[in-house]
Amino acid sequence: MKNEKTVMLHGIECCEEQEIHTDKVRQVSDLMPPEDQLYDLAELFKAFGDTTRIRILFALFEADICVCDLAELLHMTQSAVSHQLRLLKQARLVNGRREGKQIIYYLADDHVRTIIEKGMEHILE
Amino acid sequence: MKNEKTVMLHGIECCEEQEIHTDKVRQVSDLMPPEDQLYDLAELFKAFGDTTRIRILFALFEADICVCDLAELLHMTQSAVSHQLRLLKQARLVNGRREGKQIIYYLADDHVRTIIEKGMEHILE
DNA sequence: CAAACATATGAGCATTTATTCACATGTTCG
């Protein structure tokens, strides 16, 4: 029952020998963006893919806020918030400026708003 | 050195007793979307937050494709692709229609394109 | 109906990830 199943590895011999599909696969394959762009894109969306970080971003839609106020707002540890802010900063979604003892975080650019807006449109459909 | 640090829990007493910040926190808090929307939004972006799924979506930008061609295109197991398609379907990013023995997947709507485009803009900046 | 094909799915495993805890770094002010 699994003698010639080895042929199925990676689907290379699948879909019979329909040349049509093989052509199609090659065509689509040629149109795919370079690997590193796909990777960066996935990393970007990963940054949006967590409730805590989404909440941070929504907060920053309304005002520039320091870490400790964010912690209070989200009912979370200052440490937890700080860790997440680091990820958001790495994804270039937020920046921080020092104001005395505090560091005030703010949205890096308008892409953040746009992307979240489009996402919101989709879930509210 | 950590006697009165208990006050710091959840940052409730942080930032001294600056009423300004407490007010700000309350104002921003009132403007936050409901919890379930924040959750759904994070779930949506989670669906975009994986290289395999991003690659599937880019492939579907170019053509409607069956599972086994996707597997070949991505050099991945049919099973792995199928698992990811399930997640994409749950996020309502793709749909599948049956055509004979095969199931052809296609993009659910134009939000998918828009969201990825905006993401691409951000990483190419 | 039985065999072949295309896809879906559950369990297991390795990796990633979000939070906590303890502590380091950096700033202000007496």
Add this chain to the structure above:
DNA sequence: CGAACATGTGAATAAATGCTCATATGTTTG
């Protein structure tokens, strides 16, 4: 300078995630 405050960070841990393997479901065809 030293104490107090605000934030950053490394290690540890529990939970989530992506893939594989085996197998189930569903479709066509002889």
